[in-house]
Amino acid sequence: MAEPIVATGLGAISALGHDMAETWDAVLAGRSGIEPTLFDPGPRGPPPVTTAAALVKGDGIGALEAALGRRVGSSLDPFAAYALKAAHEALGQAGLLGQPLGARAAVVMGNGIGGMHTLEKAYDKFFGVRVGKIHPLTIPRVMVSAPVSAVAMEFGVTGPVFATSSACASAGHAIAQGASLIAGGLADVAVVGGSEAMASPGGIRSWEGLQATSETTCRPFSAGRDGMIVGDGAGALVLERLSHAEARGARVIAEYCGAGLTSDAFHLTQPSLDGAIAAMRQACAPGGFLEADQVLISAHGTGTPLNDKNEAAAIRTAFGERALRHPVIATKSAHGHVIGATAALQAVIALRAIEEGLAPPILNYLGPDEECAGIDLVLGEPRKISARKLLVNAFAFGGLNVSLAFRR
């Protein structure tokens, strides 16, 4: 039997706070990071618009600089800075800061689109002001692998380092890949997760153009839900071989039990029931989750009419008559949809939930929707739970599905 892979560190930055403690306090208190936000395209663009969004509050780059004890200035796009901040926190909890991690360590982190803010600023100069020169660091700031390179350089990781990109499933694929590197013998420890910062003036308009966003707020599985809210931030986990963790005397947070990775091969923006069911069943198989007394389910729960209807049906079908045993949380109602980072941010919050035995409530719920019936939504107040098993869902545009399984 393969050696267990365990999580020993967690990190987060989002509209809920700059670290895990602030994030956890916010979700337990029922505080949402969603608020009306002014997006100003600048003097050459259309008039500014105010849109609901869930952006990192205060000085996120400053928080990174304080954590690292040095300046990073404008060398990193926010999506890379957030990844580095979350990775630093996760490695700190794992007790792995202070010495280069070396060739037996890996970094795999996902994002959906790369350095949107940097690209937009460069294009504003180029196409708007019509300045012929683009900032010389535009490419290294924009590239989707900028976050993993920044993490590798900061912590001396010389083993496998790469980014995954699968829209809203990016961090889910990253976590699964990091675990596969350990299982396959290419690494003993992996920093995994994802980051995103695509709520630029043009980015937010692009989401609105898709008519996927809500004008008010994110109401997962609720009657009257009308769309998602774009957020930014990052989540990171340290995964390692159990013997590696034990040899270091590291505290084990949870065991990673496996992933379900499927593709709908169906539609660019619409979900399919079969793909979601298959991903959940695949993830549940190694740990016997389908037969478990209670599994905490961190739903993708975007608040769009279609996703939540489809996901509720997928949970009902995958778990059958046992579906109502399992509490369902949907933390996007607090931290917004952080796109390529979502599986990681959901995972670190939900891992705290099974650690504390407390499930944070779904916010902004207006009342039941028949299309989302037959699953046990955690509403109102934080709920005491006995679940020691956790399933995290992330379902992406283009029909890319990830479910991740953990247990304590």
Next chain:
Amino acid sequence: MAGHEEELIDIIAEEALIDRSKLVPSATLEDIGLDSVDLVSAVFAIEEKYGVEIAEDAFARTDTLGDVLAKLEALIEAKKD
């Protein structure tokens, strides 16, 4: 070297993330640890601030920070004329 030396040093310190106290005119670029990527970032910011265009080979024969500052000063002054 009338007006701009302090401002130029501020921009280089900011863009290259170098401790300002190291940025004395007599220091060589190597001593300062100013690599080519740092320099092009600083040059880009200086171009933006002063509306000057700085050729890619402008610093080909510069050794010290003072040499770089003199070149930049000359470009800024020329722009005024």
